[in-house]
Amino acid sequence: MKNKFQWNNLFLAIIVIVLAVFPLVSDSRTWTILLTQIFIFSILAMSYDILLGYTGIVSFGHAMFFGMGAYTTAVMLKRMEPTIGVFILSIVCGMLLAALISFFIGLMTLRLKSHFFAMLTLAVSGLFLVLAEKWRTVTHGNDGFTFKAPEFFKDRMMFYFVTLICLVLVYLLLRRFVNSPFGRVLVAIRENEQRTKSLGFNTLHYKVIASVVAGVIASLAGSLYAVSLRFVNTSVLTMDITLDALLMTIIGGVGTLIGPIVGAGVIELAQHYLSGLAKEYPIFERWIIFFGIVYILAVIFFPRGIVGTVREKFWKRKTKTRPLGKEEVS
Amino acid sequence: MKTLLKVDGIHTHIGQYHILQGISFEAREGEVSVLLGRNGAGKTTTLKTIMGLTPASKGAVQFDGQEITKKATYTIANAGIGYVPEDQGIFGDLTVEENMKVAMRKEDEAAFARQDYVLGLFPDLKKFWKKDGGHLSGGQKQMLSMARAFVNDSKLLLIDEPSKGLAPIVVEKVMEAITEMKKSTTIVLVEQNFIMASRIGDRYTLIDDGETVHAGDMADLIRNEEIKRKYLGIG
Numbered sequence: 001m002k003n004k005f006q007w008n009n010l011f012l013a014i015i016v017i018v019l020a021v022f023p024l025v026s027d028s029r030t031w032t033i034l035l036t037q038i039f040i041f042s043i044l045a046m047s048y049d050i051l052l053g054y055t056g057i058v059s060f061g062h063a064m065f066f067g068m069g070a071y072t073t074a075v076m077l078k079r080m081e082p083t084i085g086v087f088i089l090s091i092v093c094g095m096l097l098a099a100l101i102s103f104f105i106g107l108m109t110l111r112l113k114s115h116f117f118a119m120l121t122l123a124v125s126g127l128f129l130v131l132a133e134k135w136r137t138v139t140h141g142n143d144g145f146t147f148k149a150p151e152f153f154k155d156r157m158m159f160y161f162v163t164l165i166c167l168v169l170v171y172l173l174l175r176r177f178v179n180s181p182f183g184r185v186l187v188a189i190r191e192n193e194q195r196t197k198s199l200g201f202n203t204l205h206y207k208v209i210a211s212v213v214a215g216v217i218a219s220l221a222g223s224l225y226a227v228s229l230r231f232v233n234t235s236v237l238t239m240d241i242t243l244d245a246l247l248m249t250i251i252g253g254v255g256t257l258i259g260p261i262v263g264a265g266v267i268e269l270a271q272h273y274l275s276g277l278a279k280e281y282p283i284f285e286r287w288i289i290f291f292g293i294v295y296i297l298a299v300i301f302f303p304r305g306i307v308g309t310v311r312e313k314f315w316k317r318k319t320k321t322r323p324l325g326k327e328e329v330s
Numbered sequence: 331m332k333t334l335l336k337v338d339g340i341h342t343h344i345g346q347y348h349i350l351q352g353i354s355f356e357a358r359e360g361e362v363s364v365l366l367g368r369n370g371a372g373k374t375t376t377l378k379t380i381m382g383l384t385p386a387s388k389g390a391v392q393f394d395g396q397e398i399t400k401k402a403t404y405t406i407a408n409a410g411i412g413y414v415p416e417d418q419g420i421f422g423d424l425t426v427e428e429n430m431k432v433a434m435r436k437e438d439e440a441a442f443a444r445q446d447y448v449l450g451l452f453p454d455l456k457k458f459w460k461k462d463g464g465h466l467s468g469g470q471k472q473m474l475s476m477a478r479a480f481v482n483d484s485k486l487l488l489i490d491e492p493s494k495g496l497a498p499i500v501v502e503k504v505m506e507a508i509t510e511m512k513k514s515t516t517i518v519l520v521e522q523n524f525i526m527a528s529r530i531g532d533r534y535t536l537i538d539d540g541e542t543v544h545a546g547d548m549a550d551l552i553r554n555e556e557i558k559r560k561y562l563g564i565g
Contacts, residue, residue, distance in 0.1 A: 181431065188421045188432050195419030198381050199433050199478070200407035255423070 012258075019164055023157045032160050033228075038268045039163040040224045043170050044241075045248035045260030047217035052246070053255030054178055055210045056190030057110070058118045061125030062245055065102060065215040067132065067237035069094035069222025074232035075138060078147035087150050087227065094219040102215030106208035122239070129237040144233025153227060163224055167261070170217055174257055177213065186210055187255070218245075251298045253305025262306050270294055331358040334486055334516050335380070340389030340399075342372075342379045349375045350386070354542050355535040357486065362508075362517045364531035364548065366524065366562060372540040373520040374416055377488045380518075381413050382406050394485060408435065412484035416491045416520075418475040422464025426455055426474055429463050433478035441481060448477040451507040469500035476504070480511055487511065490520045505530065524564055528552050536561050 023032050044066055051057040072094035073087065080086045109120045132139045139145075153159040177183055188196040189203050196203050226232045235241075244267065245260075252263025274287035284290065302309040335357040342350035350372050357363040365373045378384040380391055382403040391399045398406050407413070421429050434441045449456050452473040458466060463474060472492055479487055492508065493501040501523075509530055511517065521527040527534070527548075534551050536544035538561055544551075551557060558564050 181437075184424065184428055184432050187424055187428075191421040191423060192419050194383055194403075195415065195421075196432075197403040198383065198407050198413045198415070198419075200404050200435055200482075202402070202404045 016164070016168055020161070023160050029156060032156050034268065034272055036156070036160050036163050036228055038265050039160075039167040040221050040228060041244065041248060041264040041268060042167055042261040043224070044218055044221035044245050045252065045264045046170060046174055046257055047214045047221065048242075048245040049249045049254060049257060049260045050174065050178070050186075050210055050214040050217070052249055053253075053257075053259075054183065054186045054190060055207055056114070056193075057207060057211070058114055059121045059211075059214075060118050060239065060242055061105075061121030061123075062214070062218055063237050063239065063241035064125040064128040065098040065218035066222035066225070066241050066245075067128060067234075068098050068101065069219030069224075070226035070232050070236040071132065071139060071222075072097060072219075073223040074145070074147050074226045077149065077227075078145065082148040082150050084150045084152050087223075091220060091223045094223050095216045098215040098219035099212050102212045103208060106211035107204075110204055110207045110211065125237065125239075125242070129234060132234045132237055139232075139234070142234050144231060144235075146231045149227050149230050159228065163228070166220065166224060170220070171257060171261070174213075174217070178257065182206070182209075190255075247295065249305075251295070251302070251305055253302075253308030253311075256305065256307045256311070259305045259307035266298075266306070331360065333357070334359045334394060335518065336390075336392040337376070337380065338390045338392070340376070340379055340386040340391065342375055342384050343387050344375070344384055349384075349540055350379060351540040352389070352542065353379075353535075353537060353540070354389075355545055357516055357518050358533070359516050360512075361532040362512055362519055362530050364527045364534045365518065365520045365537055366522075366527060366534055366551075367537035368561070368563070369522070371537045373537055374490055375540075376537065377413065377415075377490050377518070377520060380406075380488060381411065410483070410485035412479035412482060412487045412515075414475050414479045414487065414489040414492065416494065418471045420463040420466065420471045420474055422462060424463055425460050426463060426466070427459050429474055429478060430481055433481050435482050440483065444483065445477075445481050448480050451480075451510055452477055452503075469496050469503075472496060472500070472504060473507070476507060476511075480515075484515060486516045486518065488518050488520075491522060492519070493521065493523050493526055501526065524558070524562055 019035070022035070048062055051059050051062070069091070073090040076086055076090035076093065105121070105124055109117050112120065133141050178186070185196065185201055185206050189206060193203050222236060225236065248263035248267050249260045250263070251266055252261065253259025270291060274284060274290050277284035278287055304312060333356045337353055337355050340350055340353050341348065353372065353376050355363065365376060367373050375384055379386050382401055386399055389399070390397060393409060393411060396409070398409060421432065424432065430445060431437070454470055455473055455477055458470065463471065466474060476489070476492065489508065492504045496504065505526055508517065508519070512530065519527065519531065528551070531548040534546065534548050535542055536557070543561065544557055
């Protein structure tokens with residue numbers, strides 16, 4: 001087990017090193033920006049995986065936390081000095097706001113059965129979207145507004161490194177979270193909530209905490225996203241963002257953490273290349289149709305997501321039937 | 331002997347259906363009380379109502395002198411009631427080890443001592459310690475489900491149809507384990523297999539159409555051919 005864990009860590013460390021070295025050896029601005037987007041959406045998708053993959057909660061309102069982070073950072077950087085200090089403060093404020101809102105929404109709605117919860121999150125998220133559209137003095141409505149990013153981020157490479165560091169930190173923190181006894185209870189809730197209750201767990205308490213963690217991480221992704229564009233409008237609160245997170249998680253592999261990162265990479269790259277092909281081949285002007293075909297194929301050939309299927313075929317099978325050594329029973 | 335569990339005239343509705351229509355029985359400390367009855371009589375719902383999973387609309391449940399009728403399921407479990415459901419309720423994506431760890435209310439020395447004891451009762455679980463719960467056989471799942479309930483220091487165990495769908499040799503193992511558990515805890519057992527129930531039961535409660543129709547010592551029921559024929563279709 002330890003050996004497998006070490007190989008896993010070594011593999012991830014190599015990938016992080018390659019990604020860290022990449023902007024130093026390549027002067028492609030397009031790739032730097034594309035990879036930055038992938039890192040940001042990986043953070044968002046991992047946060048969604050805590051809900052969907054580990055706790056079995058389907059939320060259609062995850063974009064509201066992403067949007068909260070994006071607007072908090074954008075508004076603070078516009079109204080205050082665009083410094084690193086304000087940027088960090090805005091991330092903290094966005095996270096606190098997301099924690100507070102997700103706590104109350106969770107407390108009110110997570111008692112409900114999953115489909116009612118999903119519909120209610122959609123409704124609450126819709127409310128935030130309307131609020132952003134109507135509160136023009138702050139948000140400038142649908143048109144949105146531009147703002148200045150801190151001087152430090154003028155160089156795209158710096159922002160690339162910041163998002164990469166955030167991705168690695170979020171991954172490590174969430175891995176620790178899901179592998180803890182708390183994470184085991186979340187999986188138990190996903191598998192059989194009634195049974196988890198009858199083992200003595202207040203499942204609502206666990207689900208609310210999972211929802212707060214997911215909301216806070218989504219808010220961080222939103223803050224980074226706004227700075228990457230130096231612009232924010234109501235699109236950060238739309239259902240499209242939630243659907244992207246959902247698809248990235250499903251295609252990458254639910255309940256795996258690495259899966260959503262892979263999913264974010266696949267989807268962002270597919271979007272980039274398919275839309276790019278339209279310049280040469282007119283048929284690709286309808287690239288969204290091809291995108292749909294990619295989704296269908298992914299679900300048919302990788303029903304547990306890319307990472308889930310790979311793990312099942314090449315990794316877990318080896319451990320499934322391994323009997324326990326005497327020393328392993330405490 | 332002290333009464334540990336007292337179920338007093340409970341009624342339970344599931345949707346529009348009135349499933350339990352007046353169930354009463356007592357479980358005395360250190361005994362095995364068996365709930366008997368035909369399919370659909372209301373035995374499983376009785377256990378679920380005690381656990382708060384299908385709350386009673388009328389009547390009262392007292393455990394260890396305290397009213398638990400309207401309490402939340404997790405509060406009832408934490409009061410010291412372990413539950414082994416009919417469908418075993420194994421967490422398929424967690425390994426046997428993780429299933430056991432989730433079930434432990436406290437990961438202390440006493441819990442690990444009980445885990446060792448329970449693994450002694452079910453040595454098969456040791457063999458598949460790192461295997462996912464979803465990949466176990468029916469018998470192994472039943473053993474894991476019972477082991478999970480027993481790993482805590484529960485004062486009362488509610489066990490629902492432990493022999494259901496299992497091969498005779500596995501049923502024998504499960505019965506041996508329940509006999510062992512009986513030495514240290516009180517058990518309420520739902521069982522269709524009368525031969526098995528009569529071997530380990532001290533007292534019985536007969537349920538028919540959601541009502542208690544008979545109760546008494548198991549020894550008396552074994553001799554009473556008329557009741558066995560009328561309510562259990564045997565004899």
